[in-house]
Amino acid sequence: MCYEKKRVFSLKRPPGHKPKKQRWTVKFHKDVHKVCTLYLGVQYHGRTKNNQARTQAEQYIELLLSNEPYQPTVKETFRMTAGNDIPGSKLWIAHWTDPIRFFAKLKEIDLLRIWLDLGDCSRHEIGLWYEQFTVPLDRLQTNYVRLDYHKPGLAALPMVELPPHDLTEYWGAGRDRLAASAFDEFPLLAHPTTTDTAPRIEQVGHGQRIWGTNYNNMCHIRSGQRWEDCDDEERAAYEGSLQPTLMRGMQYLWDNPEETGSIGLRMGKRVIAGATDEQSVLETSVMGFHRNWADLEKWSSRHPSHLEIFSASMKHNKRFGDDRKFITWQEVAILKEGEAAFEYVNCDLKTGVMRWVELDAQGLVGVKTSKL
Known part of the structure; x- marks a missing residue:
């Protein structure tokens, strides 16, 4: 006879x-036992609006993701508008449910080689990065x-x-929607390199390749x-009302990362690529x-900036009722140590998690241009 494993931690849901x-x-x-996610970005550091190097890099990334046989099951594209990235940067979000296909695609994504192949006159204007993770359901x-x-x-x-x-x-x-919360409180374990979000190593960003993995119980969120x-x-x-309220809440997170625990949050607008x-x-x-997760819960349940978002959302829903067409959603992953990986090549220092996670760094000056 099979018995359901008894919860260690009770649901937060009121009786x-x-x-x-x-x-x-x-x-x-x-x-399906795991979901695999890839964020892949192209930054532009030049001054002209329509730069050939940016177009070349973006077209290459699009082609690389689309190539068979390991292309993602779902792919979306965005232009960054605010947060921990350069406004106007292009971002691809891709998902797989087959880890074998996912890691096969990752082997094809050699950011340093792609950057070097842009040529001496173009590469200094371009930054390439990825953030990827695999999470159990x-x-x-x-x-x-x-x-x-x-x-x-x-x-x-x-x-x-x-x-x-x-x-x-x-x-x-x-927290209740996370099945593992029945047996795990997702604590942030005390460690000199991960107890808060203060920068760990001296980094420049531009002219560097920076890479590494996550510490235990780092949280990823997409809303x-x-x-x-x-x-x-x-x-x-x-x-006119709800979006400005949302932006005030996001700005508080970006302005107060040490207090709120915000690490590498970006905001982007979805785009669909046409022929031209x-x-x-x-x-x-x-x-x-x-x-x-605990820090995110604290902000969302107590801080005025999020309570204002919550109140404005309820007001919007009440006004338009069941006829409303506005959609919101949320996806959250709590990542065990090493389940995420990050790489940034010639990126601005404010990009992603660079300032908040202990990562390795390599200078790009003198790196050979031959394929790796």
Whole structure:
């Protein structure tokens, strides 16, 4: 006879709690045990708006991700607008549910070789970076307010179910949605190199290749906002009230990383590449890392900047009711040590996690231009 393993830590959900509004989550196929995610970016440090080196680098990355047989199952593209990156940088977000295919693709992504191949006259204007992680399903949680007409992020993966859930509308719901929270509190273990977000090593960024892995229980979060499908009234309401409130909360995180534990959060606007140009979509994502889950919970449950976002969101939902078309979603991963890896080649020092995680560095001056 089989017995379900007893929880060590209780759910945060209040007894008898029933949410007022339905929410949905991603349920993966029984053969899927991990989700693999790649963030891949191209920065431009030049002064001219339409630089050939940037176009060359972006086209190469697009081709590299699209090449068979290990192309991602889901791929999205963004232009960075704020946060820990250079505004205007292009970002690809890609997902796999097969780790073998994922790591095979990673072997094809040699950032230093790509950077060197840009040529002596172009490479100094370009920065390339990736952040990637593989997370077991019990350390991954998702939450979507709607899925009836647009499926973003992990919800777009094939062969997934999108069932409703009731772990929402109370403080601590995000932790409850992490299956591993039944047996793990995800503590930030005391260690001289990881106890806070103070910079660890002297880094320059430009002219360097910087790389390394994560410490235990680092948190990754992606939150999305889509108002592309809204009518004029709801679109104006979001852009005039809720979006500015969101930006004030994000700015607080960017301005106070030591207090809040914010590590490498970016904000970008989704774009769809055409034959000769890019089309912007009224959809944004905030994505990046956080020192640990407890710090993120503390900010989201107590700080006025997030409570203002929560209040404005409830006001928007009440105004437009079930007819609203505005979508938000959240995806969170709690990463064990070594489950994430980072690499930055000739990037600005504020990029990603460079200032907040102990990483190795290599000077790019004198690196041979032959293929590695």
